[in-house]
Amino acid sequence: MCTNVMTQEIKKIAIAQDGSLVSQHFGHCMSYALFNLEDGKLSRLPDLENPGHEPGKLPRLLAAEGVNLIIAGGMGPRAIDLFEENGIEVILGVSGDLGRAAEAYVNGTLTAGTSSCSHEDHACGGEDHEHEHDHPAHxxxxxxxxxxxxxxxxxxxxxxxxxxxxxxxxxxxxxxxxxxxxxxxxxxxxxxxxxxxxxxxxxxxxxxxxxxxxxxxxxxxxxxxxxxxxxxxxxxxxxxxxxxxxxx
CATH class of the missing domain: 3.30.420.130 (Dinitrogenase iron-molybdenum cofactor biosynthesis domain)
Incomplete structure (x- = not known):
């Protein structure tokens, strides 16, 4: 069931992006769009390139960048656990224009659903060493x-x-x-x-x-x-x- 996500006190947001869209696979996106949210005002920061697949690297990297909320279409369950262990909230089931998604979060109107990633036995966020995706193509x-x-x-x-x-x-x-x-x-x-x-x-x-x-x-x-x-x-x-x- 989809729920409306209400804004909390968030300093930095990372949105998985493919072009101008919210990426449906957090670990396979091209880069991450970063935003600062202070006093209800949203400002865009320089993008962060995806460093590639290495177990545990993304949660540590984003935590070091001060990110405490990530938004994406999908992510595997083990990746979700790793991000939460690093104090990073995860919102999934989001699609469409990433700028509008960020604004919707600020306005308390962002609609989140279930993860678009169906891989239950590994981390779609790139945190599992074995990547047996349904699509074998690289x-x-x-x-x-x-x-x-x-x-x-x-x-x-x-x-x-x-x-x-x-x-x-x-x-x-x-x-x-x-x-x-x-x-x-x-x-x-x-x-x-x-x-x-x-x-x-x-x-x-x-x-x-x-x-x-x-x-x-x-x-x-x-x-x-x-x-x-x-x-x-x-x-x-x-x-x-x-x-x-x-x-x-």
């Missing part, structure tokens, strides 16, 4: 129209102008230009070869041709379908939340 590629995580995904594959590559294990993201957009033929297989050489194991796009689909299958790259031009960050969240269907 490197995800999303066809993109632009050069940021807030850019709309491109519904095309081979002719997409950019590709966003997210390394889930290292918590890094990069966006590079497609060198084959003007190629006369064989674009799909060429792009697949490029992605495979970069270790990509999952592709998220709107559609692909028959030759590209065959190349993806031969290269061991699983493809998932976008049905609407949402942002790169939103597409990644949908993949992590198991909301995308395999591309047929």
């Amino acid at each position: 490197i995800v590629c999303i066809s993109s129209t632009g050069t940021s995580l807030d850019s709309p995904a491109d519904m095309r594959f081979g002719r997409a102008p950019y590709f966003a590559v997210i390394n889930l294990a290292a918590n890094t993201a990069s966006i590079f230009q497609n060198p084959f957009t003007d190629a006369e033929s064989g674009v799909g297989p060429k792009v697949v070869q490029l992605l495979a050489s970069n270790g990509v194991s999952v592709l998220i796009t709107g559609r692909s041709g028959g030759n590209a689909s065959a190349a993806l299958k031969a290269g061991g790259i699983a493809a998932y379908e976008l049905t609407e031009p949402i942002t790169i960050a939103e597409a990644l969240q949908k993949y992590l939340a198991h909301e995308l269907s395999p591309l047929m």
